Amino acid sequence: MPYETLRGWIRPDAHKAPLVTAFAASGQQATIPFIGFAEAFVLQVARRAGVPNNRIRPGVEVVRQELGIEHALASHRLYTDGAELLIQRASEEADLEVARRRQQQLTETVRGQLALITYAGDGYASRLQLPNYDITDVVVDPQVAFGYPIVMKSGVRVKDVLDRFWAGDAVDSIAYDFDLPRPQVEDLLRAETRPPSRAAA
16 A cells, blocks of 8 residues: 555544554654554555545444444454445445445455454454465464564565565575475565555555
């Protein structure tokens, strides 16, 4: 997503609550905790499902009120009870008829993306599978590899694969050293080098 969009969700104008949880900046430390990462992911899902940017905030406020949870966007209850809220209730009356015609398709799109989130016993997101890989399961888990994206099953950090490639190592050598199939290594590289989709612009 565009940096300015994320920054606006984290540090909105005065009198608006943040949509994405973040800490105050402190040196080189990360400012977005995993729960904020999950919230940003859900908001991006809403954008890609067709919710205009200027209607994201009203939709989030409805979700928070309906579910009565501060971090509703990172809650399993959004997935089970309210995925359609970001589509149906974020629109003004003039758009409701269009929303009804697309309701089933959009709801399935949102639910399919939210299915990439694994929830812990407390009901909040605990792991997230990244959707921008074609054949490789890449997950972010704050309890594993300090939250770096890793290849599921092997535990290889995506960063390590990319560092080796950018340092000039051949794809076959990288695949051998990390015990990954060559197509998966190529998949990791493509995801980092492909241009942003128009939906994310």
